[in-house]
Amino acid sequence: MRIEYLYRYPVKGLTAEALEETEVEARQTIPWDRAFALAQGDSGFDPAVPAWLMKTNFMCLMKNARAAALFSVFEPGTGQLTIRAPSGDRVSANALTESGRAEIGSFLITYLGEEARRDEAGNPPRFHHVPGHSFIDQKTKVVSLNNLASLRDYEGKVGGRRHRRRFRANIWFSGAPAWAEREWIGRELQVGGAVLRVLKGIARCPATQVNPETFQRDCDPMEELRRLYGHVELGIHAEVVEGGRIAMGDAIELLD
Structure with a gap:
Protein backbone atom coordinates (compact mmCIF):
# COMPACT_ATOMS: atom_id res chain seq x y z
CA MET A 1 0.00 0.00 0.00
CA ARG A 2 1.11 3.58 -0.55
CA ILE A 3 0.04 7.16 0.09
CA GLU A 4 -1.50 8.75 -3.01
CA TYR A 5 -2.81 12.01 -1.50
CA LEU A 6 -1.86 13.87 1.67
CA TYR A 7 -3.94 16.79 3.00
CA ARG A 8 -4.43 19.15 5.89
CA TYR A 9 -7.42 21.41 6.54
CA PRO A 10 -6.17 24.48 8.45
CA VAL A 11 -9.64 26.05 8.86
CA LYS A 12 -12.46 23.78 9.97
CA GLY A 13 -14.90 23.46 7.06
CA LEU A 14 -12.69 25.20 4.49
CA THR A 15 -10.16 24.30 1.80
CA ALA A 16 -8.00 21.19 1.72
CA GLU A 17 -4.29 21.94 1.31
CA ALA A 18 -2.23 19.28 -0.46
CA LEU A 19 1.07 18.37 1.17
CA GLU A 20 4.19 16.75 -0.20
CA GLU A 21 5.28 15.70 3.28
CA THR A 22 4.70 16.40 6.94
CA GLU A 23 6.05 15.44 10.36
CA VAL A 24 3.61 14.02 12.88
CA GLU A 25 4.01 13.65 16.63
CA ALA A 26 2.54 11.03 18.96
CA ARG A 27 -1.09 11.70 19.94
CA GLN A 28 -1.30 14.75 17.68
CA THR A 29 -3.00 15.58 14.41
CA ILE A 30 -1.20 16.44 11.20
CA PRO A 31 0.35 19.87 11.93
CA TRP A 32 -2.10 22.75 11.40
CA ASP A 33 -5.00 20.39 10.69
CA ARG A 34 -8.22 22.08 11.89
CA ALA A 35 -6.08 24.61 13.77
CA PHE A 36 -8.62 27.39 13.20
CA HIS A 129 -6.82 29.56 17.24
CA VAL A 130 -5.67 27.95 20.49
CA PRO A 131 -2.12 26.55 20.39
CA GLY A 132 -2.21 22.82 21.06
CA HIS A 133 -5.96 22.54 20.40
CA SER A 134 -7.43 21.07 17.22
CA PHE A 135 -11.03 21.63 16.11
CA ILE A 136 -11.41 18.11 14.75
CA ASP A 137 -14.67 16.17 14.95
CA GLN A 138 -13.24 13.57 17.37
CA LYS A 139 -12.38 13.94 21.05
CA THR A 140 -9.13 12.07 20.42
CA LYS A 141 -6.60 13.72 18.12
CA VAL A 142 -6.54 11.52 15.05
CA VAL A 143 -5.41 11.22 11.45
CA SER A 144 -8.03 10.11 8.92
CA LEU A 145 -7.20 7.58 6.21
CA ASN A 146 -9.38 6.60 3.25
CA ASN A 147 -8.96 3.66 0.89
CA LEU A 148 -9.21 4.66 -2.79
CA ALA A 149 -10.42 1.16 -3.67
CA SER A 150 -13.38 1.53 -1.29
CA LEU A 151 -14.30 4.85 -2.89
CA ARG A 152 -14.10 3.33 -6.37
CA ASP A 153 -16.25 0.36 -5.31
CA TYR A 154 -18.83 2.74 -3.85
CA GLU A 155 -18.81 4.93 -6.98
CA GLY A 156 -19.25 1.88 -9.19
CA LYS A 157 -22.24 0.61 -7.24
CA VAL A 158 -23.93 3.99 -6.93
CA GLY A 159 -23.30 4.70 -10.61
CA GLY A 160 -21.71 8.13 -10.30
CA ARG A 161 -18.69 10.09 -9.17
CA ARG A 162 -18.32 10.98 -5.49
CA HIS A 163 -15.36 13.34 -5.38
CA ARG A 164 -12.82 12.35 -2.73
CA ARG A 165 -12.82 15.91 -1.34
CA ARG A 166 -16.36 15.28 -0.02
CA PHE A 167 -14.80 13.04 2.62
CA ARG A 168 -12.05 15.42 3.83
CA ALA A 169 -9.45 12.76 4.65
CA ASN A 170 -5.84 13.45 5.60
CA ILE A 171 -4.51 10.43 3.72
CA TRP A 172 -5.83 8.58 0.66
CA PHE A 173 -4.04 5.30 -0.01
CA SER A 174 -3.95 2.63 -2.70
CA GLY A 175 -2.97 -1.03 -2.76
CA ALA A 176 -5.56 -2.54 -0.40
CA PRO A 177 -8.76 -4.38 -1.41
CA ALA A 178 -11.96 -2.40 -1.15
CA TRP A 179 -13.19 -2.17 2.44
CA ALA A 180 -10.19 -4.08 3.85
CA GLU A 181 -9.60 -1.16 6.23
CA ARG A 182 -12.77 -2.06 8.14
CA GLU A 183 -10.93 -5.11 9.47
CA TRP A 184 -8.02 -3.08 10.85
CA ILE A 185 -9.66 -1.72 14.00
CA GLY A 186 -7.17 -2.08 16.87
CA ARG A 187 -4.28 -2.84 14.50
CA GLU A 188 -1.17 -0.72 13.93
CA LEU A 189 0.03 0.70 10.62
CA GLN A 190 3.51 1.76 9.59
CA VAL A 191 2.79 4.92 7.61
CA GLY A 192 6.05 6.28 6.24
CA GLY A 193 8.19 6.94 9.30
CA ALA A 194 5.28 6.97 11.75
CA VAL A 195 3.21 4.29 13.44
CA LEU A 196 -0.57 4.76 13.73
CA ARG A 197 -3.12 2.69 15.64
CA VAL A 198 -6.52 2.33 13.97
CA LEU A 199 -9.27 3.34 16.39
CA LYS A 200 -12.52 3.10 14.45
CA GLY A 201 -14.28 3.57 11.15
CA ILE A 202 -15.46 7.02 10.10
CA ALA A 203 -19.24 7.35 10.27
CA ARG A 204 -20.19 9.87 7.62
CA CYS A 205 -22.43 12.89 8.20
CA PRO A 206 -24.46 15.32 6.03
CA ALA A 207 -21.28 17.30 5.25
CA THR A 208 -20.63 14.72 2.52
CA GLN A 209 -23.77 15.83 0.70
CA VAL A 210 -21.93 18.98 -0.42
CA ASN A 211 -20.30 18.73 -3.85
CA PRO A 212 -16.84 20.39 -3.53
CA GLU A 213 -16.99 21.47 -7.17
CA THR A 214 -20.51 22.92 -7.36
CA PHE A 215 -20.91 23.74 -3.63
CA GLN A 216 -24.44 22.27 -3.70
CA ARG A 217 -25.99 19.39 -1.76
CA ASP A 218 -26.55 17.01 -4.67
CA CYS A 219 -26.57 13.51 -3.16
CA ASP A 220 -26.73 11.71 0.18
CA PRO A 221 -23.69 9.45 0.74
CA MET A 222 -25.01 8.39 4.14
CA GLU A 223 -28.18 7.01 2.61
CA GLU A 224 -26.27 5.50 -0.31
CA LEU A 225 -23.72 3.75 1.92
CA ARG A 226 -26.46 2.42 4.19
CA ARG A 227 -28.45 1.10 1.23
CA LEU A 228 -25.45 -0.44 -0.55
CA TYR A 229 -23.41 -1.77 2.38
CA GLY A 230 -25.57 -1.66 5.49
CA HIS A 231 -23.37 0.95 7.22
CA VAL A 232 -22.45 4.65 6.85
CA GLU A 233 -18.67 4.35 7.19
CA LEU A 234 -16.02 5.36 4.68
CA GLY A 235 -12.45 5.57 5.96
CA ILE A 236 -10.77 5.04 9.33
CA HIS A 237 -9.52 7.19 12.19
CA ALA A 238 -6.08 6.40 13.58
CA GLU A 239 -4.03 7.76 16.46
CA VAL A 240 -0.31 8.48 16.03
CA VAL A 241 1.56 6.27 18.52
CA GLU A 242 5.06 6.87 17.15
CA GLY A 243 5.84 10.15 15.41
CA GLY A 244 7.79 10.50 12.19
CA ARG A 245 7.86 11.82 8.66
CA ILE A 246 4.98 11.04 6.29
CA ALA A 247 5.23 11.86 2.59
CA MET A 248 3.49 11.32 -0.72
CA GLY A 249 4.38 7.90 -2.12
CA ASP A 250 5.36 6.46 1.28
CA ALA A 251 4.53 2.84 1.96
CA ILE A 252 1.78 1.81 4.37
CA GLU A 253 2.19 -1.56 6.05
CA LEU A 254 -0.17 -3.40 8.36
CA LEU A 255 1.92 -4.49 11.37
CA ASP A 256 1.66 -7.78 13.23
Whole structure:
Protein backbone atom coordinates (compact mmCIF):
# COMPACT_ATOMS: atom_id res chain seq x y z
CA MET A 1 0.00 0.00 0.00
CA ARG A 2 1.11 3.58 -0.55
CA ILE A 3 0.04 7.16 0.09
CA GLU A 4 -1.50 8.75 -3.01
CA TYR A 5 -2.81 12.01 -1.50
CA LEU A 6 -1.86 13.87 1.67
CA TYR A 7 -3.94 16.79 3.00
CA ARG A 8 -4.43 19.15 5.89
CA TYR A 9 -7.42 21.41 6.54
CA PRO A 10 -6.17 24.48 8.45
CA VAL A 11 -9.64 26.05 8.86
CA LYS A 12 -12.46 23.78 9.97
CA GLY A 13 -14.90 23.46 7.06
CA LEU A 14 -12.69 25.20 4.49
CA THR A 15 -10.16 24.30 1.80
CA ALA A 16 -8.00 21.19 1.72
CA GLU A 17 -4.29 21.94 1.31
CA ALA A 18 -2.23 19.28 -0.46
CA LEU A 19 1.07 18.37 1.17
CA GLU A 20 4.19 16.75 -0.20
CA GLU A 21 5.28 15.70 3.28
CA THR A 22 4.70 16.40 6.94
CA GLU A 23 6.05 15.44 10.36
CA VAL A 24 3.61 14.02 12.88
CA GLU A 25 4.01 13.65 16.63
CA ALA A 26 2.54 11.03 18.96
CA ARG A 27 -1.09 11.70 19.94
CA GLN A 28 -1.30 14.75 17.68
CA THR A 29 -3.00 15.58 14.41
CA ILE A 30 -1.20 16.44 11.20
CA PRO A 31 0.35 19.87 11.93
CA TRP A 32 -2.10 22.75 11.40
CA ASP A 33 -5.00 20.39 10.69
CA ARG A 34 -8.22 22.08 11.89
CA ALA A 35 -6.08 24.61 13.77
CA PHE A 36 -8.62 27.39 13.20
CA ALA A 37 -12.40 27.56 13.45
CA LEU A 38 -15.26 30.02 13.54
CA ALA A 39 -17.15 29.24 16.75
CA GLN A 40 -20.80 30.20 16.60
CA GLY A 41 -21.83 32.82 19.14
CA ASP A 42 -24.03 30.31 21.00
CA SER A 43 -21.35 27.58 21.06
CA GLY A 44 -20.03 28.35 24.52
CA PHE A 45 -16.48 27.71 23.32
CA ASP A 46 -13.96 29.23 25.75
CA PRO A 47 -10.41 29.65 24.36
CA ALA A 48 -9.09 29.86 27.92
CA VAL A 49 -10.44 26.35 28.57
CA PRO A 50 -10.58 24.82 25.07
CA ALA A 51 -12.82 21.81 25.52
CA TRP A 52 -13.90 19.65 22.59
CA LEU A 53 -17.32 20.53 21.15
CA MET A 54 -19.46 18.96 18.44
CA LYS A 55 -18.97 20.28 14.91
CA THR A 56 -22.39 21.98 14.87
CA ASN A 57 -20.99 24.57 17.29
CA PHE A 58 -18.71 25.83 14.52
CA MET A 59 -18.93 26.88 10.90
CA CYS A 60 -19.02 23.48 9.22
CA LEU A 61 -20.23 21.91 6.00
CA MET A 62 -22.80 19.87 7.86
CA LYS A 63 -24.70 23.09 8.63
CA ASN A 64 -23.12 25.67 6.29
CA ALA A 65 -22.87 24.28 2.76
CA ARG A 66 -22.00 27.71 1.38
CA ALA A 67 -18.67 27.54 3.23
CA ALA A 68 -17.56 25.07 0.53
CA ALA A 69 -17.39 27.97 -1.94
CA LEU A 70 -14.74 29.78 0.11
CA PHE A 71 -11.13 29.31 -1.02
CA SER A 72 -8.52 29.53 1.73
CA VAL A 73 -4.74 29.40 1.92
CA PHE A 74 -2.66 29.35 5.11
CA GLU A 75 1.06 30.11 5.37
CA PRO A 76 2.44 28.61 8.61
CA GLY A 77 5.70 30.56 8.38
CA THR A 78 3.96 33.93 8.57
CA GLY A 79 0.58 33.04 10.01
CA GLN A 80 -1.08 34.68 7.02
CA LEU A 81 -4.51 33.27 6.20
CA THR A 82 -6.26 34.33 3.02
CA ILE A 83 -9.92 33.54 2.36
CA ARG A 84 -11.65 34.43 -0.91
CA ALA A 85 -15.39 34.37 -1.58
CA PRO A 86 -16.92 33.56 -5.00
CA SER A 87 -17.76 37.26 -5.40
CA GLY A 88 -14.07 38.10 -5.30
CA ASP A 89 -14.28 39.63 -1.82
CA ARG A 90 -11.40 38.46 0.34
CA VAL A 91 -9.65 38.81 3.63
CA SER A 92 -5.95 38.33 4.31
CA ALA A 93 -4.66 38.64 7.86
CA ASN A 94 -2.33 37.07 10.39
CA ALA A 95 -4.45 34.33 11.96
CA LEU A 96 -1.95 33.95 14.80
CA THR A 97 -2.77 37.42 16.17
CA GLU A 98 -5.93 38.52 17.96
CA SER A 99 -6.47 41.47 15.61
CA GLY A 100 -5.99 39.25 12.56
CA ARG A 101 -8.50 36.69 13.85
CA ALA A 102 -11.01 39.46 14.53
CA GLU A 103 -10.67 40.64 10.92
CA ILE A 104 -11.09 37.11 9.59
CA GLY A 105 -14.05 36.48 11.87
CA SER A 106 -15.80 39.64 10.69
CA PHE A 107 -15.37 38.54 7.07
CA LEU A 108 -16.81 35.08 7.74
CA ILE A 109 -19.76 36.45 9.74
CA THR A 110 -20.66 38.74 6.87
CA TYR A 111 -20.35 35.89 4.38
CA LEU A 112 -22.50 33.49 6.40
CA GLY A 113 -25.23 36.07 6.95
CA GLU A 114 -28.18 34.50 8.79
CA GLU A 115 -26.21 31.30 9.32
CA ALA A 116 -23.90 33.17 11.71
CA ARG A 117 -25.51 32.58 15.10
CA ARG A 118 -25.39 34.87 18.12
CA ASP A 119 -25.95 33.91 21.75
CA GLU A 120 -28.80 35.23 23.92
CA ALA A 121 -26.71 38.26 24.85
CA GLY A 122 -26.13 39.07 21.19
CA ASN A 123 -22.48 38.02 21.08
CA PRO A 124 -21.44 37.09 17.53
CA PRO A 125 -19.30 34.16 16.34
CA ARG A 126 -15.56 34.38 16.96
CA PHE A 127 -12.66 33.04 14.93
CA HIS A 128 -10.28 31.03 17.11
CA HIS A 129 -6.82 29.56 17.24
CA VAL A 130 -5.67 27.95 20.49
CA PRO A 131 -2.12 26.55 20.39
CA GLY A 132 -2.21 22.82 21.06
CA HIS A 133 -5.96 22.54 20.40
CA SER A 134 -7.43 21.07 17.22
CA PHE A 135 -11.03 21.63 16.11
CA ILE A 136 -11.41 18.11 14.75
CA ASP A 137 -14.67 16.17 14.95
CA GLN A 138 -13.24 13.57 17.37
CA LYS A 139 -12.38 13.94 21.05
CA THR A 140 -9.13 12.07 20.42
CA LYS A 141 -6.60 13.72 18.12
CA VAL A 142 -6.54 11.52 15.05
CA VAL A 143 -5.41 11.22 11.45
CA SER A 144 -8.03 10.11 8.92
CA LEU A 145 -7.20 7.58 6.21
CA ASN A 146 -9.38 6.60 3.25
CA ASN A 147 -8.96 3.66 0.89
CA LEU A 148 -9.21 4.66 -2.79
CA ALA A 149 -10.42 1.16 -3.67
CA SER A 150 -13.38 1.53 -1.29
CA LEU A 151 -14.30 4.85 -2.89
CA ARG A 152 -14.10 3.33 -6.37
CA ASP A 153 -16.25 0.36 -5.31
CA TYR A 154 -18.83 2.74 -3.85
CA GLU A 155 -18.81 4.93 -6.98
CA GLY A 156 -19.25 1.88 -9.19
CA LYS A 157 -22.24 0.61 -7.24
CA VAL A 158 -23.93 3.99 -6.93
CA GLY A 159 -23.30 4.70 -10.61
CA GLY A 160 -21.71 8.13 -10.30
CA ARG A 161 -18.69 10.09 -9.17
CA ARG A 162 -18.32 10.98 -5.49
CA HIS A 163 -15.36 13.34 -5.38
CA ARG A 164 -12.82 12.35 -2.73
CA ARG A 165 -12.82 15.91 -1.34
CA ARG A 166 -16.36 15.28 -0.02
CA PHE A 167 -14.80 13.04 2.62
CA ARG A 168 -12.05 15.42 3.83
CA ALA A 169 -9.45 12.76 4.65
CA ASN A 170 -5.84 13.45 5.60
CA ILE A 171 -4.51 10.43 3.72
CA TRP A 172 -5.83 8.58 0.66
CA PHE A 173 -4.04 5.30 -0.01
CA SER A 174 -3.95 2.63 -2.70
CA GLY A 175 -2.97 -1.03 -2.76
CA ALA A 176 -5.56 -2.54 -0.40
CA PRO A 177 -8.76 -4.38 -1.41
CA ALA A 178 -11.96 -2.40 -1.15
CA TRP A 179 -13.19 -2.17 2.44
CA ALA A 180 -10.19 -4.08 3.85
CA GLU A 181 -9.60 -1.16 6.23
CA ARG A 182 -12.77 -2.06 8.14
CA GLU A 183 -10.93 -5.11 9.47
CA TRP A 184 -8.02 -3.08 10.85
CA ILE A 185 -9.66 -1.72 14.00
CA GLY A 186 -7.17 -2.08 16.87
CA ARG A 187 -4.28 -2.84 14.50
CA GLU A 188 -1.17 -0.72 13.93
CA LEU A 189 0.03 0.70 10.62
CA GLN A 190 3.51 1.76 9.59
CA VAL A 191 2.79 4.92 7.61
CA GLY A 192 6.05 6.28 6.24
CA GLY A 193 8.19 6.94 9.30
CA ALA A 194 5.28 6.97 11.75
CA VAL A 195 3.21 4.29 13.44
CA LEU A 196 -0.57 4.76 13.73
CA ARG A 197 -3.12 2.69 15.64
CA VAL A 198 -6.52 2.33 13.97
CA LEU A 199 -9.27 3.34 16.39
CA LYS A 200 -12.52 3.10 14.45
CA GLY A 201 -14.28 3.57 11.15
CA ILE A 202 -15.46 7.02 10.10
CA ALA A 203 -19.24 7.35 10.27
CA ARG A 204 -20.19 9.87 7.62
CA CYS A 205 -22.43 12.89 8.20
CA PRO A 206 -24.46 15.32 6.03
CA ALA A 207 -21.28 17.30 5.25
CA THR A 208 -20.63 14.72 2.52
CA GLN A 209 -23.77 15.83 0.70
CA VAL A 210 -21.93 18.98 -0.42
CA ASN A 211 -20.30 18.73 -3.85
CA PRO A 212 -16.84 20.39 -3.53
CA GLU A 213 -16.99 21.47 -7.17
CA THR A 214 -20.51 22.92 -7.36
CA PHE A 215 -20.91 23.74 -3.63
CA GLN A 216 -24.44 22.27 -3.70
CA ARG A 217 -25.99 19.39 -1.76
CA ASP A 218 -26.55 17.01 -4.67
CA CYS A 219 -26.57 13.51 -3.16
CA ASP A 220 -26.73 11.71 0.18
CA PRO A 221 -23.69 9.45 0.74
CA MET A 222 -25.01 8.39 4.14
CA GLU A 223 -28.18 7.01 2.61
CA GLU A 224 -26.27 5.50 -0.31
CA LEU A 225 -23.72 3.75 1.92
CA ARG A 226 -26.46 2.42 4.19
CA ARG A 227 -28.45 1.10 1.23
CA LEU A 228 -25.45 -0.44 -0.55
CA TYR A 229 -23.41 -1.77 2.38
CA GLY A 230 -25.57 -1.66 5.49
CA HIS A 231 -23.37 0.95 7.22
CA VAL A 232 -22.45 4.65 6.85
CA GLU A 233 -18.67 4.35 7.19
CA LEU A 234 -16.02 5.36 4.68
CA GLY A 235 -12.45 5.57 5.96
CA ILE A 236 -10.77 5.04 9.33
CA HIS A 237 -9.52 7.19 12.19
CA ALA A 238 -6.08 6.40 13.58
CA GLU A 239 -4.03 7.76 16.46
CA VAL A 240 -0.31 8.48 16.03
CA VAL A 241 1.56 6.27 18.52
CA GLU A 242 5.06 6.87 17.15
CA GLY A 243 5.84 10.15 15.41
CA GLY A 244 7.79 10.50 12.19
CA ARG A 245 7.86 11.82 8.66
CA ILE A 246 4.98 11.04 6.29
CA ALA A 247 5.23 11.86 2.59
CA MET A 248 3.49 11.32 -0.72
CA GLY A 249 4.38 7.90 -2.12
CA ASP A 250 5.36 6.46 1.28
CA ALA A 251 4.53 2.84 1.96
CA ILE A 252 1.78 1.81 4.37
CA GLU A 253 2.19 -1.56 6.05
CA LEU A 254 -0.17 -3.40 8.36
CA LEU A 255 1.92 -4.49 11.37
CA ASP A 256 1.66 -7.78 13.23
